[in-house]
Amino acid sequence: MFEIENLNVSYGQSRVIHGLSFKANKNETLAIMGRNGMGKTTLFKSLMGILPSTSSKAVVDGVDLNGADSYQRVASGLAYVPQGRMIFPNMTVQENIETGLEKSKSREIPEDIFALFPVLHEMRHRKGGNLSGGQQQQLAIARALVTNPKVLLLDEPTEGIQPSIIKDIARVLNEIRKMREITIIVSEQVLSFTMDIADRIIVIDKGTFIHEDLRDNVDAAKIKGYLSV
Numbered sequence: 001m002f003e004i005e006n007l008n009v010s011y012g013q014s015r016v017i018h019g020l021s022f023k024a025n026k027n028e029t030l031a032i033m034g035r036n037g038m039g040k041t042t043l044f045k046s047l048m049g050i051l052p053s054t055s056s057k058a059v060v061d062g063v064d065l066n067g068a069d070s071y072q073r074v075a076s077g078l079a080y081v082p083q084g085r086m087i088f089p090n091m092t093v094q095e096n097i098e099t100g101l102e103k104s105k106s107r108e109i110p111e112d113i114f115a116l117f118p119v120l121h122e123m124r125h126r127k128g129g130n131l132s133g134g135q136q137q138q139l140a141i142a143r144a145l146v147t148n149p150k151v152l153l154l155d156e157p158t159e160g161i162q163p164s165i166i167k168d169i170a171r172v173l174n175e176i177r178k179m180r181e182i183t184i185i186v187s188e189q190v191l192s193f194t195m196d197i198a199d200r201i202i203v204i205d206k207g208t209f210i211h212e213d214l215r216d217n218v219d220a221a222k223i224k225g226y227l228s229v
């Protein structure tokens, strides 16, 4: 269980995240949807301790994250796939994945990683920069998963990825949840993608949550309205 209460984030004097609260359960996928500039990246970076924030509660599986640095948050079970993937283009696929192990106890890439991403096994000796956008996204997810997270945060994983490959990313995320029973929180603008993976959809607007639906009774027209400029 991941629980955040009254989270605030500012850039200098300018507050961008306004008192957000949410809970996400084990084995639940939550999508946070919003237009460009609404605060999704700021939210995720603050959850990972990359940006300073204040909150009255930040707990993962009973462990209090308040004031914790990024590495402590990773050790407590958070993992992050940043927007734009941020893989290391001059390192091989295998080396990229191993960078995820730096702060973990194990030095070995868990076996289920290559079962989830056979293409990464095939390409393990290639440079990350030579992979397609979809393959780089898989690599960024694999790198995040090697720490055995309880909560996986993905910032706009479909950005810049072609529609046929978006389906593959959705399949992989559903498989990860089935295999590992973790919490997945994804920020997105593509509703067809979140409908394939999410149990619940929350809409963020100017750093505030303005709408929430369970997937099974999503008001698609309303959400699309919020997402259009």
Ligand SMILES: Nc1ncnc2c1ncn2[C@@H]1O[C@H](COP(=O)(O)OP(=O)(O)OP(=O)(O)O)[C@@H](O)[C@H]1O
Pocket: 011, 016, 034, 035, 036, 037, 038, 039, 040, 041, 042, 043, 083, 156
């Ligand atoms: N380093 C920064 N300094 C000041 N303001 C920032 C900074 N980074 C982002 N902002 C502002 O914070 C707000 C939220 O931006 P953020 O990048 O979190 O939105 P987003 O929903 O992730 O959008 P996108 O999809 O474009 O990444 C925007 O108004 C943005 O201009």
